[in-house]
């Protein structure tokens with residue numbers, strides 16, 4: 001884990017899952033942005049802060065994915081922090097079993113889905129963040145909370161000193177190349193968020209996975225290209241079936257095979273299934289696809305008339 005200064009008062013701990021850190025002008029208040037996958041990551045980050053004599057008074061969790069708040073319980077148990085998170089996401093942080101539940105069709109999840117990647121230790125939330133400016137309890141901060149939905153239902157980023165901590169709204173280039181089907185829950189809002197980032201006038205951005213870039217536009221555009229390509233793959237698979245349609249399960253299987261993905265277990269499979277069906281739902285909402293229940297399973301057709 002490397003501790004990197006982006007610019008005055010803006011830092012991050014670079015790791016497989018980045019942890020952001022900002023400090024107030026007075027240097028009396030310091031905020032961690034996300035907490036890493038597990039307590040060891042949070043512990044390392046805090047040790048580095050202490051080494052540099054930097055304070056930790058606040059903790060902001062951008063979205064309720066276990067790799068972003070797995071280390072948060074350790075921080076809350078050992079330090080006096082004011083914890084901030086977006087609505088809806090905060091409910092999952094308080095009841096983390098909701099993540100494996102929603103990934104497992106709403107059923108009580110199989111034991112193998114209750115692992116550190118899908119279910120983090122529970123935390124409490126002191127404050128729900130709202131979109132807009134936030135000054136903290138003593139007006140020391142000049143932070144803007146920005147909704148960045150799509151990868152997660154109500155993910156928020158944070159803008160401070162012209163630097164955007166973008167959470168998982170986009171992936172760094174290297175990570176993007178490795179993830180042939182990035183995780184999303186809503187294809188429409190994911191794309192709107194990416195276009196918003198592309199046009200945002202800031203001095204640089206940090207993704208949750210990747211490195212800080214001042215010239216971030218190329219990376220954001222590459223993310224847009226990947227999602228548009230995946231959406232067209234899904235749509236073509238529906239189109240090519242014509243009047244026969246394609247079942248949701250088969251569509252997911254065809255996408256996994258096309259992208260040479262072999263999920264090791266149901267947890268990993270469920271992440272891909274969620275991402276792939278996100279495109280499908282967008283087509284249905286836009287009227288570009290319809291579904292019918294046929295022989296006991298949902299079958300998808302293109303357009304309005306085929307069904």
Ligand SMILES: [Zn+2]
Nearest residue numbers: 063065151168
């Ligand atoms: Zn995430």
